[in-house]
Amino acid sequence: MRSVAETRRGRPTMNDVAATAGVALKTVSRVVNDEPGVNAATAERVRQAIELLGYRRNDGARVLRRGRTASIGLIIEDVADPFYSGLSRAVEDVALRNGSLVFTGSSGEDPQRERALVLAFCARRVDGLVIVPAGYDHGYLAPELAAGIRAVFADRPTGPTPETDHPTGPAFDIDRPTGPTAEADRHTGPAVEVDTVLCDNAGGAATGVAHLIAHGHRRIAFLGDQAAIFTAQERLRGYRQALEAAGLPYDPSLVSMGVPEQSRVSAAVADALALGDPPTALFTGNGQLTVAALRSLPTPRPAIVGFDDFELADLLDPAITVVAQDPIGLGRTAAELLFRRLAGENGPVEHIQLPTHLIPRGSGELPPPA
Amino acid sequence: MRSVAETRRGRPTMNDVAATAGVALKTVSRVVNDEPGVNAATAERVRQAIELLGYRRNDGARVLRRGRTASIGLIIEDVADPFYSGLSRAVEDVALRNGSLVFTGSSGEDPQRERALVLAFCARRVDGLVIVPAGYDHGYLAPELAAGIRAVFADRPTGPTPETDHPTGPAFDIDRPTGPTAEADRHTGPAVEVDTVLCDNAGGAATGVAHLIAHGHRRIAFLGDQAAIFTAQERLRGYRQALEAAGLPYDPSLVSMGVPEQSRVSAAVADALALGDPPTALFTGNGQLTVAALRSLPTPRPAIVGFDDFELADLLDPAITVVAQDPIGLGRTAAELLFRRLAGENGPVEHIQLPTHLIPRGSGELPPPA
DNA sequence: GTGAAAGCGCTAACAG
DNA sequence: CTGTTAGCGCTTTCAC
Numbered sequence: 001m002r003s004v005a006e007t008r009r010g011r012p013t014m015n016d017v018a019a020t021a022g023v024a025l026k027t028v029s030r031v032v033n034d035e036p037g038v039n040a041a042t043a044e045r046v047r048q049a050i051e052l053l054g055y056r057r058n059d060g061a062r063v064l065r066r067g068r069t070a071s072i073g074l075i076i077e078d079v080a081d082p083f084y085s086g087l088s089r090a091v092e093d094v095a096l097r098n099g100s101l102v103f104t105g106s107s108g109e110d111p112q113r114e115r116a117l118v119l120a121f122c123a124r125r126v127d128g129l130v131i132v133p134a135g136y137d138h139g140y141l142a143p144e145l146a147a148g149i150r151a152v153f154a155d156r157p158t159g160p161t162p163e164t165d166h167p168t169g170p171a172f173d174i175d176r177p178t179g180p181t182a183e184a185d186r187h188t189g190p191a192v193e194v195d196t197v198l199c200d201n202a203g204g205a206a207t208g209v210a211h212l213i214a215h216g217h218r219r220i221a222f223l224g225d226q227a228a229i230f231t232a233q234e235r236l237r238g239y240r241q242a243l244e245a246a247g248l249p250y251d252p253s254l255v256s257m258g259v260p261e262q263s264r265v266s267a268a269v270a271d272a273l274a275l276g277d278p279p280t281a282l283f284t285g286n287g288q289l290t291v292a293a294l295r296s297l298p299t300p301r302p303a304i305v306g307f308d309d310f311e312l313a314d315l316l317d318p319a320i321t322v323v324a325q326d327p328i329g330l331g332r333t334a335a336e337l338l339f340r341r342l343a344g345e346n347g348p349v350e351h352i353q354l355p356t357h358l359i360p361r362g363s364g365e366l367p368p369p370a
Numbered sequence: 371m372r373s374v375a376e377t378r379r380g381r382p383t384m385n386d387v388a389a390t391a392g393v394a395l396k397t398v399s400r401v402v403n404d405e406p407g408v409n410a411a412t413a414e415r416v417r418q419a420i421e422l423l424g425y426r427r428n429d430g431a432r433v434l435r436r437g438r439t440a441s442i443g444l445i446i447e448d449v450a451d452p453f454y455s456g457l458s459r460a461v462e463d464v465a466l467r468n469g470s471l472v473f474t475g476s477s478g479e480d481p482q483r484e485r486a487l488v489l490a491f492c493a494r495r496v497d498g499l500v501i502v503p504a505g506y507d508h509g510y511l512a513p514e515l516a517a518g519i520r521a522v523f524a525d526r527p528t529g530p531t532p533e534t535d536h537p538t539g540p541a542f543d544i545d546r547p548t549g550p551t552a553e554a555d556r557h558t559g560p561a562v563e564v565d566t567v568l569c570d571n572a573g574g575a576a577t578g579v580a581h582l583i584a585h586g587h588r589r590i591a592f593l594g595d596q597a598a599i600f601t602a603q604e605r606l607r608g609y610r611q612a613l614e615a616a617g618l619p620y621d622p623s624l625v626s627m628g629v630p631e632q633s634r635v636s637a638a639v640a641d642a643l644a645l646g647d648p649p650t651a652l653f654t655g656n657g658q659l660t661v662a663a664l665r666s667l668p669t670p671r672p673a674i675v676g677f678d679d680f681e682l683a684d685l686l687d688p689a690i691t692v693v694a695q696d697p698i699g700l701g702r703t704a705a706e707l708l709f710r711r712l713a714g715e716n717g718p719v720e721h722i723q724l725p726t727h728l729i730p731r732g733s734g735e736l737p738p739p740a
Numbered sequence: 741g742t743g744a745a746a747g748c749g750c751t752a753a754c755a756g
Numbered sequence: 757c758t759g760t761t762a763g764c765g766c767t768t769t770c771a772c
Binding site: 393394395396397400407408409412431433434435436437 | 757758759760763764765766
């Protein structure tokens with residue numbers, strides 16, 4: 001046995017500390033982990049050796065022995081998106097409160113990358129996962145779940161895409177079917193049953209559209225995210241529900257689904273306004289789309305209501321009426337559910353839905369042009 | 371030796387796979403790691419066993435054996451702040467490209483939490499760290515650095531705060547000395563020498579203030595973040611440089627440093643405008659402060675230039691002139707430097723400075739009232 | 741109170 | 757091409 005850490009390369013180990021303090025390995029372990037049953041003087045000697053050597057416990061080795069890693073994985077679409085960064089922060093806070101560290105990864109709406117990240121996290125033996133899924137097929141999760149890794153889906157569910165239930169019909173801008181979400185991602189593995197925390201996408205969108213209808217609009221354009229994304233589908237569904245409830249026809253030429261890029265949005269807006277019977281109001285399906293639409297619309301802008309609140313919505317002129325969801329609540333709820341599961345709560349699978357609320361600020365209360 | 375995984379609790383191990391496939395442990399290891407020198411048929415048999423058992427390599431054990439964890443830690447102030455979320459995403463992308471995973475933690479400007487997070491990451495034996503420091507004293511890092519963990523500081527440096535070199539004097543709003551950054555955080559440990567990537571805070575602020583001066587302003591208020599924060603100090607320094615270069619006096623009653631909360635900012639703005647000789651223009655020290663100031667200022671707003679670009683700055687009326695820094699560039703540069711270090715590049719400590727640039731949009735070109 | 745031995749799941753270094 | 761042995765740094769079990 002080597003006497004002092006100097007001899008070794010790399011970090012000092014418990015063995016080094018033990019040798020320096022002149023005690024057995026196990027005693028060091030007891031001190032490091034605050035286990036009872038160590039003589040105060042001995043403990044002090046050990047602490048000095050720890051200080052001297054700059055020893056720090058190797059949690060990797062500890063984990064290997066104990067099983068639990070005290071870390072969770074978080075997969076979102078993009079940390080840089082304010083919606084997900086709020087969610088992230090909430091998850092992180094809950095994790096910290098539960099003594100857990102967080103691995104974060106951005107899928108960028110790519111199911112392959114989502115899968116790779118999840119599996120990488122699982123290989124690190126995270127205790128659990130909070131996933132905002134990019135794809136629908138999570139068969140790859142089955143062995144992990146079977147092995148005891150807990151997962152909670154946030155913002156979007158897993159399972160068969162409801163897409164086919166709500167055909168969007170021809171749109172005034174063609175959706176790109178080439179997005180990464182579109183390929184090879186339908187039911188190729190066993191379905192997984194997991195806890196889910198969503199917000200009321202359809203209800204929120206219906207509320208927003210009904211608000212425009214209440215202010216006299218009868219032709220309302222809908223600008224949505226890629227049709228393959230669950231929330232985009234649900235919000236479109238809400239739009240249709242609101243129209244139907246008001247006895248208004250559904251006109252596919254008023255609907256555009258696709259990537260939330262400025263160029264696409266500008267084109268979609270231009271196309272809509274060029275229609276023979278143009279819309280007098282616009283409902284946008286998420287924060288990015290709202291902002292992009294604002295950049296595209298001629299001034300004075302027509303009436304607009306957006307899904308998602310965003311910073312400065314209140315400072316624009318007119319201020320922007322939005323259907324706000326609660327990304328922090330979403331993250332917190334999902335993470336808390338995860339930690340309850342990890343703590344041993346083994347009830348049936350939960351599906352939680354969070355409410356949205358309309359914030360009237362001006363842009364949604366504009367009347368149609370006379 | 372147990373024959374099949376069924377007998378065991380938890381996940382199957384290489385041993386289980388070996389038993390199932392009827393080969394030795396090492397052969398499984400070779401297959402799992404794509405090492406050469408395995409008979410195709412044998413490899414296939416192993417792969418089938420892997421599939422059958424749902425085996426997934428335990429990277430924790432692998433790490434224990436190999437030393438490198440293929441993970442890095444990222445400590446920022448708050449993921450939910452757009453500046454840091456952009457930086458995060460950039461770090462994450464570089465890490466992914468280098469086959470590494472990212473632990474993320476938000477310090478919330480609390481040096482204690484920063485320290486706790488860093489040490490937790492180190493206990494997990496991350497290979498390296500990208501740190502946006504909340505405090506100045508990083509003596510606690512010394513043993514980790516000595517043990518071979520590499521660290522790069524981003525956005526802010528370590529070491530003695532330059533605060534005393536640039537006294538702010540009395541301010542029109544009193545800075546809260548109670549912030550977590552203020553306490554017990556000065557030079558209590560050995561100084562550490564680490565790579566640093568900053569942006570040109572002083573130069574950027576000077577450019578912004580000079581821009582206002584060029585448009586005829588002679589009394590310009592400065593609204594900064596907490597005086598203990600490096601970037602806040604540097605930007606104030608730039609403000610003073612610009613005044614000096616223009617032969618304008620420095621008037622402490624025009625300067626307010628403190629937390630970027632709406633209530634404080636509103637009070638600061640009100641106080642400034644209530645002065646006998648009020649400012650005709652405002653320079654704000656970061657994105658949060660700019661937004662809070664916009665909410666506080668009477669309309670029509672006086673001239674304003676903000677440090678940091680922000681979404682929708684171009685959509686306000688007038689659009690907001692800003693000194694833009696590049697959070698993505700900051701994150702990318704820091705992460706790339708870190709991975710170069712991890713790859714063995716052992717040159718002298720680097721201190722990289724990234725440029726800022728002025729984006730004139732209208733608010734900074736307003737003349738003083740006649 | 742303290743310690744010795746075994747082993748978590750894997751890879752490195754050698755055999756065969 | 758395949759297998760055996762040792763041991764990464766720690767915790768667990770049980771003996772002293």
